[in-house]
């Protein structure tokens with residue numbers, strides 16, 4: 001018989017799996033993103049997989065306009081090429097780190113379409129019986145960083161400090177960061193990172209919670225539209241006032 005603890009563990013695992021599937025989809029296939037408009041509403045756009053977008057950015061004059069050669073030399077975006085190379089290395093390492101699976105053997109790396117390899121990695125990784133929920137969460141975090149690295153290329157994130165607002169988790173509005181004894185800094189606790197045009201990848205974090213957190217328990221971290229709304233709600237409940245942190249509609 002399933003206990004409540006088992007049920008909770010199953011729920012947490014299911015949510016980690018869903019998040020892994022989501023971030024891999026964003027990286028690898030056409031997907032819908034939420035775009036906040038100036039009038040406070042959202043609209044929804046279809047975007048190619050991030051890895052495909054990045055590959056296209058390496059040679060910006062290919063696949064644009066006439067398609068035929070105009071005789072002009074193709075200009076390569078070195079920064080995009082470097083980011084792309086790092087992503088390929090990351091995906092190869094993921095394939096290498098899988099145990100040799102009875103179902104698939106060793107997964108080959110698709111040099112032309114590394115995003116396909118990442119999708120195959122996902123299926124194999126999730127099918128592997130020994131992975132823990134923490135393993136899945138770790139992979140989710142790493143893949144969010146990968147997605148962020150691509151998005152930063154096209155649209156650098158904007159950061160905003162929520163000065164004077166207490167973190168609903170630790171209760172601090174600011175703290176003294178003395179991790180470097182020679183450089184003690186006063187930090188605002190709550191910082192929002194907005195990725196323009198993509199609320200799903202926007203997040204808020206408490207720098208104090210993150211600095212002091214127990215690695216097994218993520219806290220002081222709110223991702224995406226739902227997460228930002230939750231934070232806004234928590235802050236408003238605590239302060240009994242309306243604030244706008246960018247997720248309201």
Ligand SMILES: [Zn+2]
Nearest residue numbers: 167170206209
């Ligand atoms: Zn905090």
